[in-house]
Amino acid sequence: MNKIAKRLVAGASTAAVAAALAVAAAAPASAASLAAWDRTGFSGTKLVDSATANAVIDVVNDRTRSARNTLSFGYSARNTVSWWSVEVAYFPSGYELSSFGGANDTVDHFDRVG
Structure with missing residues (x-):
């Protein structure tokens, strides 16, 4: 490899590392969100991970x-029944539920409360 090519590779590597560090420094350590999984214990497939406090999170x-x-x-986990919905569980800010128990597999959306 000639000297010019070596300098270009070294410069590109330095720029890539600097860009990655800048992105990592700009990202928050732990972003707030409402997240839901299809398995108990916060495992399996993540069905939603919304960092936006929307009125409804589907x-x-x-x-x-x-x-x-x-x-x-806070969010109300809701099950749609005919033309209305019923609350399965209420999730105030900072609340987590590792299993809905008998209400597993009933939530259709989360409605913001407040």
Whole structure:
């Protein structure tokens, strides 16, 4: 490899490392979100991981088995029944539920409370 090529490779590597460090420094250590999984114990497939406190956070119907809310708002886990929905569980900010128990696989969406 000639000298110019070596300098280009070294410069590109340095720039890539600097860019990666800048992105890592800009990212928050732990972002708040409402997350739900299709298995108990916060495992399996993550069905939703919303960092935005939307009025309604939709999830795949009837698959949620665990959830965690670290957003600043409370959320009501809801099951749609005909034209209305009923509350399965209430998730205040900072609340997590590793299993919905008998209500596993019933949540259709989360409604923001407050």
